[in-house]
Amino acid sequence: MDTKKLRDDALAIFNAGVKAVxxxxxxxxxxxxxxxxxxxxxxxxxxxxxxxxxxxxxxxxxxxxxxxxxxxxxxxxxxxxxxxxxxxxxxxxxxxxxxxxxxxxxxxxxxxxxxxxxxxxxxxxxxxxxxxxxxxxxxxxxxPVDELTLENKQQVTKLLLEAGATIQEINAVRKHIxxxxxxxxxxxxxxxxxxxxxxxxxxxxxxxxxxxxxxxxxxxTFSDCQHILDKYSIKQKIPAAVLEHLERGASGEIKExxxxxxxxxxxxxxxxxxSNILAVKAAMKKAQELKYHSLILSSFIEGETREVAKVHAAVAKEILSTGSPVPRPACVISGGETTVTIRGKGLGGRNQEFALAAAIEIDGLEDVVILCG
Incomplete structure (x- = not known):
């Protein structure tokens, strides 16, 4: 199949999902x-x-x-x-x-x-x-609550993002400060x-x-926040005022x-x-209009971006090799929110990392396009 057509179709399918929301x-x-x-x-x-x-x-x-x-x-x-x-x-x-x-x-x-x-x-x-x-x-x-500064909150958010915490975990801590x-x-x-x-x-x-x-x-709860900081071993980096606030909350001194x-x-x-699922369904509808055998892999995709990208690339390889889980021409659609653990002086960027990690895996394969946005 013509690579330009695959690219144009991928963009059309993606844009249909965006338009739906x-x-x-x-x-x-x-x-x-x-x-x-x-x-x-x-x-x-x-x-x-x-x-x-x-x-x-x-x-x-x-x-x-x-x-x-x-x-x-x-x-x-x-x-x-x-x-x-x-x-x-x-x-x-x-x-x-x-x-x-x-x-x-x-x-x-x-x-x-x-x-x-x-x-x-x-x-x-x-x-x-x-x-x-x-x-x-x-x-x-x-x-922030009165006893904390915006800088305190910025530090906590940055530490959680860099540690690879999920959006749910980050938000739980944000709520309580x-x-x-x-x-x-x-x-x-x-x-x-x-x-x-x-x-x-x-x-x-x-x-x-x-x-x-x-x-x-x-x-x-406040106790949940303490468990999250322990899970990612970042408690020693958290500002003292934030730790004190969370401890007072966990002990019942501050209203939940x-x-x-x-x-x-x-x-x-x-x-x-x-929502995500509305966008995914609209994308699938467009793919079907373009005569692709279509599959929603999941609208609950989470995890480390590069690992999720490898799984999607593996699905593409399976389709090329066996025609499963959907025959060619195939369009596999997913949605969710992945995380990037920043190392060294890296800046992060989930979509770019997904595309690059997937590109490494599908290098040399014909008739495969992966779009992440």
Whole structure:
């Protein structure tokens, strides 16, 4: 088969997956406004019952998600503020966009988060707050507890990333050194009504892991955080103030993050409007349209990037050799979130490492293209 055609088909299949989780399309699919009634999935909100609507959010796509909200709600929006990664801003009419650091939180992110908290101080029980969360939301909502600094949080995040901790483990620790994460944003929003619209980039779409679960009950504990630091043998590198805070929490001196029975969640709706599995299924549909025998290997792929790449290359070799698990022409699709353990002065980069590791394995094979994005 022509290599250019394989490459073009791979890009078309990938782009179909990306299009399926486009933030603008996702917002328009899930939010409808008719005669003053806002419909969100299986719930309705009579906007006549609310004094004002406020928009908050964080994530690489939060500004893009905010654009159609302004079109739908117009001047019903009293105010809004969202934090986005540098280079991901959008021109909005009402909602303030603050650019900040990702994956390591920075002072700009802290400033933007404090602006969100100040905005929430204007709201009451007759207001509606819509929160927009997407990939990167955890790093883009930094607000350490009072006794810790942003530098403390940056150090902890960097150490966990370099150690190869999973996103779930990183988020568990982030929650317990934050004023926002692990259901604590919902606590700040209360007693206002809260709608949380989520573009998930977390394997399995666990709500308490997406953006560190700012609007859902937290299932992790201070003790879990201590176990994570022990698991990766980085406790001796963690700032003393962070260790002291976690120890005080584990001993019951500091209040835990809100759990499922907390009353703040009675006025909260969380809706996933886009996810990994949705993108994977759309990619598969496009592959079938292009006449490929298609297989979703998994949407739960995790692990060390170079090892995962070797497994995908091995699947390609099996198809060439035996026609299993799908015959040629074949398209094998997977999704998930791998990790890279940084060594020496390496910078990391999961997609590049995956592509390079896979390329080494398939070197010399004909009619094989691997795309990672």
């Amino acid at each position: 486009d933030p603008v399309d996702a917002i328009k699919r899930y939010l409808k406004l008719e005669d003053g009634i806002l419909s969100v999935e299986n719930r309705t909100y009579d906007l006549a019952n609310y004094k004002g609507v406020y928009i908050i959010g964080a994530g690489k796509a939060s500004a893009a998600m905010a654009q159609p909200l302004e079109d739908i709600l117009g001047d019903r929006i009293k105010a809004g503020a969202v934090n986005v990664k540098y280079g991901h801003a959008a021109q909005l009419k009402i909602i303030r966009v603050n650019e900040a650091g990702h994956p390591i939180p920075d002072e700009a992110g802290l400033k933007g988060t404090k602006q969100i908290i100040q905005l929430l101080q204007q709201t009451g029980d007759k207001d509606l707050v819509i929160c927009l969360l997407s990939g990167g939301g955890s790093a883009l909502l930094p607000c 934050s004023r926002i994460k692990g259901g604590q944003l919902a606590r700040l929003v209360y007693p206002s009504t809260l709608i949380s619209l989520i573009l998930s980039d977390v394997v399995g779409d666990k709500l308490d892991s997406i953006a560190s679960g700012p609007n859902v009950p937290d299932t992790s 993050t809100p759990k499922a029975d907390d009353p703040v969640f009675k006025k909260t709706q969380n809706v996933i409007i886009g």
